[in-house]
Amino acid sequence: MTQPDQPVTDPSDRDHAARAIARGRVAAERALTEARIVSLARQHQAIVEGSRWTTDDDEHDPEGSTIAFERAAIASMSREAREELRELDDAEMRIERGTYGQCEVCGGAIADARLEALPTARRCIDCTSRRR
Structure with a gap:
């Protein structure tokens, strides 16, 4: 019989708590990434609207190359953010399968601090260090 002051910890309770923490991390990162995508879309739209008032002659327009560069940079950041969403989808699948936090190379645990940061x-x- 257990003492009333002693908590009973079931391994499935710990697993459920770990999954809840993982889901929270992934959801928080997803919210940031989605907000970044919206912000980038707004920036792109502002550049497009602003370029309507400029000449289409990039060769002779000193602002032309800047506008093209800004559009290319935003497009690149948008692609990266969409790729991050795909990675977050994969992380959610690993959570459901019970493999989240397990190294795909050695099978060992990924440090909690690493998962918190990434x-x-x-x-x-x-394994990441060895790969380089």
Whole structure:
């Protein structure tokens, strides 16, 4: 019989808590990424609208190359953000399968601090370091 002051910890309770923490991390990162995508879309639209008032002659317009560069930079950041969403989808699948936080190379645990900093991490720091 257990004492009333002693908590009973069931391994499934710990697993459920770990999954809840992982889901929270991934959801928080998803919210930031989605907000970044919206912001980038607004920036792109502002550039497009602003370029309507400029000449189409990039060769002779000193602002032309800047506008083209800004559009290319925003397009690149948007692609990266969409890729991050795909990585977050994969992380959610690993949570459901029960493999989130497990290194895909060595099978060991990925440090909690690493997952907190990078919720989509697939490899432990040792395997990541060896890969370089």
